[in-house]
Amino acid sequence: MLxxxxxxxDHLREECGIFGVVGSEGxxxxxxxxxxxxxxxxxxxxxxxxxxxxxxxxxxxxGHVAGNFDRDDVIRALPGTIATGHVRYSTTGETALRxxxxxxxxxQSGGFAVAHNGNISNAMKLRRDLVRRGSIFQSTSDTExxxxxxxxxxxxxxxxxxxxxxxxxxxxxxxxxMTPEGVIACRDPLGIRPLVMGRLDDAIIFASxxxxxxxxxxxxxxxxxxxxxxxxQEGSDGHEVRSIRPFAPVAPRPCIFEWVYFSRPDSxxxxxxxxxxxxxxxxxxxxxxxxxxxxxxxxxxxxxxAAIGYAQQSGIPFELGIIRSHYVGRTFISPxxxxxxxxxxxxxxxxxxxxxxxxxxxxxxxxxxxxxxxxIVQMMHDAGAAEVHMRIASPPxxxxxxxxxxxxxxxxxxxHKLDIEGMTDFIHADSLAFVSIDGLYKALGxxxxxxxxPSYCDACFTGDYPTTLTDQDDSATVDQFAMLAxxxx
Ligand code: SF4
Numbered sequence: 001m002l003x004x005x006x007x008x009x010d011h012l013r014e015e016c017g018i019f020g021v022v023g024s025e026g027x028x029x030x031x032x033x034x035x036x037x038x039x040x041x042x043x044x045x046x047x048x049x050x051x052x053x054x055x056x057x058x059x060x061x062x063g064h065v066a067g068n069f070d071r072d073d074v075i076r077a078l079p080g081t082i083a084t085g086h087v088r089y090s091t092t093g094e095t096a097l098r099x100x101x102x103x104x105x106x107x108q109s110g111g112f113a114v115a116h117n118g119n120i121s122n123a124m125k126l127r128r129d130l131v132r133r134g135s136i137f138q139s140t141s142d143t144e145x146x147x148x149x150x151x152x153x154x155x156x157x158x159x160x161x162x163x164x165x166x167x168x169x170x171x172x173x174x175x176x177x178m179t180p181e182g183v184i185a186c187r188d189p190l191g192i193r194p195l196v197m198g199r200l201d202d203a204i205i206f207a208s209x210x211x212x213x214x215x216x217x218x219x220x221x222x223x224x225x226x227x228x229x230x231x232x233q234e235g236s237d238g239h240e241v242r243s244i245r246p247f248a249p250v251a252p253r254p255c256i257f258e259w260v261y262f263s264r265p266d267s268x269x270x271x272x273x274x275x276x277x278x279x280x281x282x283x284x285x286x287x288x289x290x291x292x293x294x295x296x297x298x299x300x301x302x303x304x305x306a307a308i309g310y311a312q313q314s315g316i317p318f319e320l321g322i323i324r325s326h327y328v329g330r331t332f333i334s335p336x337x338x339x340x341x342x343x344x345x346x347x348x349x350x351x352x353x354x355x356x357x358x359x360x361x362x363x364x365x366x367x368x369x370x371x372x373x374x375x376i377v378q379m380m381h382d383a384g385a386a387e388v389h390m391r392i393a394s395p396p397x398x399x400x401x402x403x404x405x406x407x408x409x410x411x412x413x414x415x416h417k418l419d420i421e422g423m424t425d426f427i428h429a430d431s432l433a434f435v436s437i438d439g440l441y442k443a444l445g446x447x448x449x450x451x452x453x454p455s456y457c458d459a460c461f462t463g464d465y466p467t468t469l470t471d472q473d474d475s476a477t478v479d480q481f482a483m484l485a486x487x488x489x
Pocket of ligand 1: 012192255256257258400401402403404405457458459460461
């Protein structure tokens with residue numbers, strides 16, 4: 001049986017990363033580099049579509065960017081100065097090549113390729129209506145709904161058709177759309193999933209995170225604002241860049257989990273370093289939940305910045321008590337539980353000489369099912385730790401995400417099933433504490449969470465799901481979530 005690594009399985013997983021280039025020779029090669037920097041956002045499949053001025057070219061494959069896009073013949077088969085790319089886990093739609101993005105269709109107006117990060121929460125209803133009206137779907141991906149809405153819109157221009165489609169969809173979307181005229185990059189009105197814009201010489205670049213701009217040598221220009229469409233058209237004397245905001249304004253609610261885990265620590269968001277914010281969460285955790293101990297130890301790699309912050313705030317030494325092997329792949333052959341457990345030890349091992357006889361504080365970014373925490377705490381006990389205290393740099397994850405993040409069904413979330421005492425017993429720790437929701441907002445520069453109008457989506461912690469629907473439409477939202485909840489059960 002092939003299985004992904006058990007350590008990776010106990011995180012919420014960001015579903016997708018997207019990247020777009022307008023106006024650079026070898027655009028596909030740049031897209032491959034950009035996607036490589038976004039690989040942490042999706043490791044199941046990757047795809048790039050380019051446009052050479054006459055026709056579109058696409059290569060989509062299961063697996064990592066390296067291995068699929070490091071071959072000259074693949075990149076040569078993607079000519080043109082415009083390209084868009086996508087890395088994915090599956091959110092909706094089974095894992096199959098036909099669901100790998102960018103999705104492409106020949107519309108009345110010409111070619112239309114779309115790369116989507118997020119999840120369309122009313123996709124099933126829209127799909128049923130479209131199929132009833134004669135649309136024939138090629139994939140099971142929610143993203144294809146956008147293509148059919150554009151194709152069947154009664155508006156005349158492609159831009160109007162696209163806006164008409166966006167106004168019908170609910171949920172989270174950062175999109176890069178490629179047409180023969182150029183590229184449209186946009187974010188949903190709540191700005192749940194990220195998207196930034198940069199420049200490389202004369203070329204315009206779009207990416208899920210700034211780290212992808214860094215990797216291709218582009219300079220960060222700005223984020224694509226929630227509810228904004230940035231339209232870039234290639235002309236004979238450069239590009240025309242336009243911005244339009246076709247939606248009624250709503251208060252943005254970007255995903256707070258980007259700060260906790262999804263984004264790479266070397267990315268910058270809202271003028272703040274993700275690394276610094278994570279250190280701040282760790283410091284806040286030390287203020288809220290101090291414990292007398294000898295060592296602060298991160299669960300590698302995602303717990304490292306918060307552990308540094310905890311150590312600096314508490315004055316307790318930061319040490320690498322768990323050593324991670326960088327030579328174990330994400331996927332390995334696991335015929336049974338015994339070998340799977342061996343796989344765990346292959347990837348992480350206790351630094352026994354350091355741990356023996358010490359009271360240790362383990363820092364991790366989150367607890368999802370609790371399976372990772374249980375194994376890591378046991379690893380510390382086996383290495384002779386005198387006490388093992390667990391501190392988590394996010395509040396308890398009690399609710400599923402419907403905005404493009406792979407969450408186990410609610411019944412499998414440890415914090416949904418157990419209170420703090422129950423969770424402490426489950427992972428066999430001497431103590432367990434999570435940063436408070438207000439503490440998380442403090443690390444992001446706010447005095448506390450504004451309960452009436454919070455600045456972020458934090459629904460997986462609070463159950464407060466943001467929506468662009470008005471109060472009168474709340475029942476519709478509840479129905480959609482109930483429908484989705486049924487589907488993930
Ligand atoms: Fe992010 Fe909201 Fe999903 Fe949690 S529920 S992962 S905060 S989008």
